[in-house]
Amino acid sequence: MAEILTYPDTTLLQISGYVRHFDDPGLKELVDRMIATAKEHNLKALSAIQIGVARRVIVFEKDGEYIPLVNPTIFAHSGEPFISSESDESLPGATIDVKRFPKIKIMYQDMEGNDRFMELDGEDAVLMQRKIDMIFGGMLFDKLNKKELKKFFKEYGFVDACPTYFVKDRILAALRFFLVLHAVALVIALFSDLTRFVIEHGGALFALETAWLLFYAAYARYETKKYKNCTSCQNANIIGTVGLYFVPIALFWLVSSFL
Amino acid sequence: MARIVVLGAGVSGHTAATFAKHWLGDKHEVVVVSPNSKWNWIPSNIWVGVGQMTPEDVTFELAPVYAKAGIDFKQAKAVSIHPEGKEGSDKPFVTIEYTDPNKQGQTEEVEYDYLINATGPKLNFAATPGLGPDEGNSLSVCTYLHAAEANTHLQNAIEKMKKGERQKFLIGTGHGMCTCQGAAFEYIFNIEHELNKAGVRDKADIKWISNEQFLGDFGVAGVHLKWGGHIVSSKVMMESLFTEKGVDWITGAHVKEVQKGKLHYELLDGTEGEEEFDFAMLIPPFSGVGLKAYDKAGNDITDKVFAPNGFMKVDADYTQKPFEEWKASDWPKIYQNPDYNNMYAVGIAFAPPHPISKPAKSVNGTPITPAPPRTGMPSAIIGKTVAKNIVEMIEGQSDKPRHTASMAEMGAACVASTGKGLLDGSAVALTVYPVVPDYDKYPGTGRDPEYTFGEIGLAAHWIKHILHHMFMWKAQLKPGWTLIPE
Numbered sequence: 001m002a003e004i005l006t007y008p009d010t011t012l013l014q015i016s017g018y019v020r021h022f023d024d025p026g027l028k029e030l031v032d033r034m035i036a037t038a039k040e041h042n043l044k045a046l047s048a049i050q051i052g053v054a055r056r057v058i059v060f061e062k063d064g065e066y067i068p069l070v071n072p073t074i075f076a077h078s079g080e081p082f083i084s085s086e087s088d089e090s091l092p093g094a095t096i097d098v099k100r101f102p103k104i105k106i107m108y109q110d111m112e113g114n115d116r117f118m119e120l121d122g123e124d125a126v127l128m129q130r131k132i133d134m135i136f137g138g139m140l141f142d143k144l145n146k147k148e149l150k151k152f153f154k155e156y157g158f159v160d161a162c163p164t165y166f167v168k169d170r171i172l173a174a175l176r177f178f179l180v181l182h183a184v185a186l187v188i189a190l191f192s193d194l195t196r197f198v199i200e201h202g203g204a205l206f207a208l209e210t211a212w213l214l215f216y217a218a219y220a221r222y223e224t225k226k227y228k229n230c231t232s233c234q235n236a237n238i239i240g241t242v243g244l245y246f247v248p249i250a251l252f253w254l255v256s257s258f259l
Numbered sequence: 260m261a262r263i264v265v266l267g268a269g270v271s272g273h274t275a276a277t278f279a280k281h282w283l284g285d286k287h288e289v290v291v292v293s294p295n296s297k298w299n300w301i302p303s304n305i306w307v308g309v310g311q312m313t314p315e316d317v318t319f320e321l322a323p324v325y326a327k328a329g330i331d332f333k334q335a336k337a338v339s340i341h342p343e344g345k346e347g348s349d350k351p352f353v354t355i356e357y358t359d360p361n362k363q364g365q366t367e368e369v370e371y372d373y374l375i376n377a378t379g380p381k382l383n384f385a386a387t388p389g390l391g392p393d394e395g396n397s398l399s400v401c402t403y404l405h406a407a408e409a410n411t412h413l414q415n416a417i418e419k420m421k422k423g424e425r426q427k428f429l430i431g432t433g434h435g436m437c438t439c440q441g442a443a444f445e446y447i448f449n450i451e452h453e454l455n456k457a458g459v460r461d462k463a464d465i466k467w468i469s470n471e472q473f474l475g476d477f478g479v480a481g482v483h484l485k486w487g488g489h490i491v492s493s494k495v496m497m498e499s500l501f502t503e504k505g506v507d508w509i510t511g512a513h514v515k516e517v518q519k520g521k522l523h524y525e526l527l528d529g530t531e532g533e534e535e536f537d538f539a540m541l542i543p544p545f546s547g548v549g550l551k552a553y554d555k556a557g558n559d560i561t562d563k564v565f566a567p568n569g570f571m572k573v574d575a576d577y578t579q580k581p582f583e584e585w586k587a588s589d590w591p592k593i594y595q596n597p598d599y600n601n602m603y604a605v606g607i608a609f610a611p612p613h614p615i616s617k618p619a620k621s622v623n624g625t626p627i628t629p630a631p632p633r634t635g636m637p638s639a640i641i642g643k644t645v646a647k648n649i650v651e652m653i654e655g656q657s658d659k660p661r662h663t664a665s666m667a668e669m670g671a672a673c674v675a676s677t678g679k680g681l682l683d684g685s686a687v688a689l690t691v692y693p694v695v696p697d698y699d700k701y702p703g704t705g706r707d708p709e710y711t712f713g714e715i716g717l718a719a720h721w722i723k724h725i726l727h728h729m730f731m732w733k734a735q736l737k738p739g740w741t742l743i744p745e
Contacts, residue, residue, distance in 0.1 A: 010489075013489045013490070013491075014703075015483060015490065015491065015492045015703075015704055015708075016703065016704075017698070017702065017703030017704045017705065018480075018582075018617060018698075018704075020582060020583040020698060021583050022583070054703050055703075071617070073472045073473040073494075073511075074473065074510075075472060075473065075510050075511030075526065075527050075528075076509065076510070076511065076526055076528075081502065099502050105526070105528060107472065107511065107527050107528070107619070113583075115619070115620075115622075117527070117528040117622070133494075133495055133498075136473075136481075136491060136492035136494040136495050137483075137489075137490060137491040137492050137495060138491045138492070138494075138495030142491055142495055142499065143499060145503075237712065
């Protein structure tokens with residue numbers, strides 16, 4: 001038996017990988033552990049990620065027996081989507097309204113790697129849609145829009161594993177505001193002496209804005225080490241942002257140099 | 260003086276030819292053979308298909324650009340490759356047939372020292388009965404002319420909806436072995452966006468049909484996107500996006516036949532279904548362009564040079580392997596033909612060792628697996644790398660290719676439009692690293708989560724628009740073109 005992880009444990013946000021080796025004894029051990037855990041907690045279905053294993057495996061109780069579903073995907077659905085009020089053992093105490101299909105068809109592999117198919121409807125279909133979402137890194141709250149998401153986190157007192165706002169975003173927002181002012185001043189300076197200082201001090205402004213950008217990059221790197229699951233935390237994103245912002249900074253400096 | 264002959268002037272071939280000439284200068288010759296007189300920035304065809312751009316916006320005449328660069332341009336289609344030469348000559352050559360109106364139908368033998376096959380794909384509409392614009396049942400956005408035709412049909416549909424008539428749109432892939440799901444994805448959401456703008460969205464039923472095993476596979480086993488404040492698989496995000504936009508979907512489908520206003524499909528579990536439509540844009544499967552190869556004695560060696568799907572064999576491991584045995588090392592690194600080391604294939608023209616997505620067959624044995632994409636950024640990088648290797652060998656800096664560009668070792672950035680508009684546009688910007696999952700190096704998803712992510716939003720649309728102009732600028736070899744990345 002294993003412990004069932006609960007949010008905000010960020011392990012739950014991982015995207016599980018395919019099971020590729022069916023002769024791996026670890027697969028059988030995993031499934032046995034999942035079945036024992038599901039039985040212990042009286043669950044009809046359990047995803048491997050819920051016990052901290054990022055593999056595409058679900059155990060599902062059907063006709064009194066737990067069936068391992070390896071690499072499951074939903075390839076067909078039918079019926080009008082309806083609103084389903086759902087809760088999950090990995091998101092204790094929360095109930096979320098999500099749109100689900102009443103009937104689905106799934107494809108999966110058995111423990112020998114053979115392709116299998118299953119049709120599900122009613123509560124089983126709803127449950128399977130949620131469990132398959134989980135192996136793809138999706139929690140119930142991922143079905144909410146931005147506004148609903150904020151409300152959800154506030155209502156249930158959850159700490160968002162990946163905050164919507166970072167300090168680094170504020171640093172960038174301030175720089176953005178400064179660059180807009182710089183651009184406006186530069187345009188005015190073309191026609192009036194009122195903002196001529198932006199041309200006269202073009203080099204200093206370039207140095208200031210570049211330093212600001214580098215400070216952003218350094219702080220972003222420091223801050224994001226804490227949030228591995230957030231896209232905006234990644235090195236490539238920081239590098240891309242620095243590159244994008246450097247374009248207007250360099251452009252303003254060039255324009256000032258030629259005026 | 261050495262001569263490089265490049266067959267094809269798409270993203271990969273054009274990149275290879277222009278960089279090769281740029282690096283070699285006038286000391287050596289670069290010849291481009293392409294049946295088309297124009298270069299086409301294919302990613303923007305989506306916007307032609309919804310009337311937001313014209314064919315002129317996404318194309319330019321190749322001849323003046325090549326003349327300026329000192330590249331010999333032959334508007335012709337390649338017919339056959341003779342890598343051993345012919346009786347009386349050891350010099351390898353390709354036979355071409357002119358499509359240039361002034362020389363229409365004339366043939367010529369073009370000798371080469373190095374050959375880069377960048378012919379791209381044949382749009383294999385014939386693989387599905389009734390598929391494609393020529394049959395008049397479904398549309399395509401694979402060429403700018405197809406896209407312009409699709410737009411005409413779209414505008415007609417909008418007019419009908421304005422008169423109160425309901426229209427059903429079916430967008431996706433027209434065969435179980437298609438690639439380019441991303442283009443179809445862009446098109447379905449650009450249509451949805453345009454219908455909203457025209458005020459007729461409530462009169463439209465929009466449905467996606469594809470050969471992906473799950474929504475969001477995109478032929479690359481899925482990507483990772485920011486959604487709800489953290490990274491999720493594209494499966495989760497796409498289902499939410501489709502649901503939010505009121506777009507229904509069918510996945511795991513092999514389209515068997517397209518008729519007027521109706522298509523028949525088979526699903527992974529072997530069940531069959533049909534869908535009616537008023538407007539269908541279905542991407543065709545790709546195959547090789549049908550190039551033949553002959554040895555010195557004139558014997559047909561097409562099977563030796565090309566894989567059964569018509570794409571050229573390169574330094575990949577083509578051993579048939581099950582999914583669990585796929586390795587990053589199966590993928591080619593230098594794109595050199597194993598039998599003739601002065602022949603290379605780049606972009607879609609090289610034969611991939613296997614798909615990127617997990618393979619699947621229906622219970623009836625019908626393969627329903629996306630073919631691997633070899634377009635966009637990776638194809639340009641491959642073209643440039645091959646050109647660099649050849650240039651170094653010509654200049655005596657190396658006696659074999661030194662630079663590699665394996666899709667299992669390179670990352671790629673992609674921006675997929677979901678609606679065009681300065682303030683109301685949106686797009687999905689994403690990066691994947693590596694393009695082909697390396698399950699040994701990155702256990703689990705096969706990709707590095709540090710460099711595999713994406714996000715949807717207005718800023719991504721601006722990037723897409725800027726990229727359109729940047730790449731059009733670059734391809735026309737305007738000042739600074741070499742500084743613009745692939």
